[in-house]
Amino acid sequence: MELSKRSLVIFCLGWLASLVLTSCIAGYYYMESQNLTELLEKYGSCIMRVNICIDYKEWNSTVVWYNDTIVPLGCDLLQATKMVATVNSTYWPTIGASFVDAINGVWKTSLYYWMWRYWDQNENEWKYGPVGADCYKLTNGEIVMWRYEIPSYP
Amino acid sequence: MHCKHVALLTVMTSLCVGIQLTPRPPNVEFTSIICFLVGFLFGSPFGAFLGALTMFINGFLSPWGFAGIIMPFQMLGMALMGLVGGVYRKCLGGTPSTSKILNLEISFLAAFLTLIYDIITNVGYAMLFNVNIIFALIAGTWFTIVHVVSNTVLFVAAFFGLVRIVSNLLGENVWSYQKGA
Numbered sequence: 076m077e078l079s080k081r082s083l084v085i086f087c088l089g090w091l092a093s094l095v096l097t098s099c100i101a102g103y104y105y106m107e108s109q110n111l112t113e114l115l116e117k118y119g120s121c122i123m124r125v126n127i128c129i130d131y132k133e134w135n136s137t138v139v140w141y142n143d144t145i146v147p148l149g150c151d152l153l154q155a156t157k158m159v160a161t162v163n164s165t166y167w168p169t170i171g172a173s174f175v176d177a178i179n180g181v182w183k184t185s186l187y188y189w190m191w192r193y194w195d196q197n198e199n200e201w202k203y204g205p206v207g208a209d210c211y212k213l214t215n216g217e218i219v220m221w222r223y224e225i226p227s228y229p
Numbered sequence: 230m231h232c233k234h235v236a237l238l239t240v241m242t243s244l245c246v247g248i249q250l251t252p253r254p255p256n257v258e259f260t261s262i263i264c265f266l267v268g269f270l271f272g273s274p275f276g277a278f279l280g281a282l283t284m285f286i287n288g289f290l291s292p293w294g295f296a297g298i299i300m301p302f303q304m305l306g307m308a309l310m311g312l313v314g315g316v317y318r319k320c321l322g323g324t325p326s327t328s329k330i331l332n333l334e335i336s337f338l339a340a341f342l343t344l345i346y347d348i349i350t351n352v353g354y355a356m357l358f359n360v361n362i363i364f365a366l367i368a369g370t371w372f373t374i375v376h377v378v379s380n381t382v383l384f385v386a387a388f389f390g391l392v393r394i395v396s397n398l399l400g401e402n403v404w405s406y407q408k409g410a
Contacts, residue, residue: 078330081320081334082330082333086333088337089336090337092341092344095344095348099370099374103367103370103371106364
């Protein structure tokens with residue numbers, strides 16, 4: 076198939092248009108990343124990063140990590156989890172804490188519950204959370220895990 | 230201008246303005262294809278005049294508000310659509326290529342002209358409001374993409390069909406009609 080000079084010129088114009096559009100898209104995302112970086116720098120003293128793991132192994136054999144999740148300083152575990160997942164919880168006034176009923180639509184049963192653990196840096200092991208998730212204040216760089224499991228306290 | 234042409238211009242302008250004022254997704258428009266088609270069938274000056282006139286009227290009646298000082302840039306951009314329609318018709322001559330090549334050509338041309346229209350209006354905005362031109366172009370990227378994609382699809386899907394329909398209505402051979410206009 077032989078292309079005429081006219082066709083070639085028009086195809087070049089089309090190619091030029093796609094090049095300009097691609098550059099605009101690249102520029103748009105570059106600007107967005109610059110804006111977000113600026114915003115992070117501006118609020119750097121009011122935020123912290125935590126690593127949250129949601130372990131559905133007992134449900135569908137998957138584990139999802141939300142590393143470097145940016146949360147406000149002084150944020151509790153329940154708030155942080157709500158930033159990365161859909162959480163259903165119930166507040167129990169008698170114990171002054173919330174109990175997580177479901178994460179991302181995976182509900183507790185009479186056997187399986189959503190339990191949370193934190194990574195103990197000194198002993199290099201996962202430990203059960205000592206309080207309700209809404210009573211536990213996270214610290215910068217902390218690693219926490221939600222696990223769908225049959226509770227097995229030591 | 231012959232009275233037949235004045236009547237035609239009036240009808241086409243009313244059609245364009247009517248469609249412009251119809252509720253539609255932002256940056257999805259049918260004025261470009263009509264101006265290009267009119268330029269293609271009745272010559273560059275006619276198409277350019279239709280484009281400019283449509284955007285002039287649209288500038289006052291647009292549901293988005295009075296176009297104000299952006300209007301001359303919109304008129305220029307749309308006039309270019311009509312102008313290139315006529316030029317393209319002249320370039321095609323009496324022996325057009327196969328329809329596949331023509332469809333490809335029209336899609337590339339639609340994308341290019343729509344982009345030029347958006348660049349003209351964005352540059353106008355940047356100049357008048359003292360905004361960096363590159364910033365204005367980048368800020369409107371997604372609107373430009375919607376405009377370019379919708380116009381490309383519209384031209385490929387409808388342009389040659391409309392050419393056939395209009396030429397059948399006029400009872401003229403499409404490739405020779407411009408000479409008689």
